[in-house]
Each structure stands twice: as C-alpha cells, then as structure tokens.
Amino acid sequence: MKEAVKKLEHLIAEKGLEGVLLFSPENLFYLTGYRGDEGVLLVEKRGGKLLVDGRYFTQAKEEAEGVEVGLLKSWTKGIAEELLSRSLKRVGVEAHSLTLRQYQRISEEAEGVELVPIGEDLEGLRARKGPDEVEAIKGAIAISEEALKEVLPLLKPGVKEIEIALELEFRMRRAGSEGVPFPPIVASGPRAALPHATPTEKQIGAGEPVIVDFGAR
Incomplete structure (x- = not known):
C-alpha cells in the first residue's frame, strides 16, 4: 500500500x-x-x-x-x-x-x-502491479483452478445452473477467497450464448454446451 x-x-x-x-x-x-x-x-x-x-x-x-x-x-x-x-x-x-x-x-x-x-x-494507479499484488493474483488463480477441478465432476445432466454457481463460490470461499469479484456465471444450452448470464434453476441437459465464468479474489 x-x-x-x-x-x-x-x-x-x-x-x-x-x-x-x-x-x-x-x-x-x-x-x-x-x-x-x-x-x-x-x-x-x-x-x-x-x-x-x-x-x-x-x-x-x-x-x-x-x-x-x-x-x-x-x-x-x-x-x-x-x-x-x-x-x-x-x-x-x-x-x-x-x-x-x-x-x-x-x-x-x-x-x-x-x-x-x-x-x-x-x-492507471492499479494497472502496474507490485510484487505483493502479483503474489495475490497468483493465489487467486490457484484458488479458482482448484475450485473448478472440484466442481467439474458435478457438471452432469439434471444439475441446475444455480447449483454449480453456488458450489463454485462456496469452494472458493472455503479455500480463502475474500468473496468474489463478480457473481459466478453458469449458463447452459441456448443460454450459453449470453455473455453475462445469471445462473437460473434451469437443469443442464445432456450434450448441452455450458459456459462457466468465475474468479476468486
């Protein structure tokens, strides 16, 4: 600081x-x-x-x-x-x-x-990162990657978009994330074309594309 x-x-x-x-x-x-x-x-x-x-x-x-x-x-x-x-x-x-x-x-x-x-x-103040900030970014990436590894097996037909989003956020917070920079995005089927979709109660269908966008902080 x-x-x-x-x-x-x-x-x-x-x-x-x-x-x-x-x-x-x-x-x-x-x-x-x-x-x-x-x-x-x-x-x-x-x-x-x-x-x-x-x-x-x-x-x-x-x-x-x-x-x-x-x-x-x-x-x-x-x-x-x-x-x-x-x-x-x-x-x-x-x-x-x-x-x-x-x-x-x-x-x-x-x-x-x-x-x-x-x-x-x-x-421009925050554009150039110092050593501590770089380490914090690396830590956030590691938390995000681990959360995705844990949640990927849950991506099955019949699971709701909102359930995947909640699992991602829960696992990131449990691993030390200080909240999330934005609400996780999980959208399946035709909704996967929405770049800023809000997760819904929609169930993921067999063979449907699923877009997942999230991050830790």
Missing part, C-alpha cells in the same frame, strides 16, 4: 493539485486496506484521512492503515468542511464515483475550492 500511496502522491504533484478525494470502495481498499462499502479518502502530500459515517467508523479504525480516520456526520457538507479546514484550493476528484448532484453540492459548499475530475488518471 505504501507503493500505491507514492503513486498517488506523484499524481498530485504532476497535476498541480493539493490533494485528491477518492470514493470508490476499490480504491479505498487499495490505498488503505479498508473494506467498507462507503467512505471518502482525502490524500495530501502530508498524508491521508479516511472519512466514514457512524456505521463504518469502528471497522475503519480496525482496518485502515497509514491514514487518520475521521467521523463524517454529513456527507457533502462534511467533505466540504474538511477541505475548507485544510485551506485547500485545488483538489482532484474521483468524479466517476459521484452523482452529478453530489459533485455540484460539494462544489457549492466548498466555496473557493476548485474540484478537478481525474478519473482516467486514477484508473
């Missing part, structure tokens, strides 16, 4: 910013280790602060590393107050994780602070 923070600090300097606001759970986890569904991370050259509401405060205190954790009582107003209290004038924003109205309200309430959308720049 230290390497990730350094990348972000470099981006701040490169774009002539004084800080960056991040909102997506993926980036919050990537930069701090916090696994909650909601939160706001303000990163400056001098460090970072993770803001969450009361539902996530205890969790954030336990999980977040390398940043201060603060309580956010009012969403847009609280963010604006944090920016103003630090006398920031130009702040990058992960705008694609906000609604237009949220973006407008933060702009209105943080008068004098220029919010600069930097979504595309942030997407």
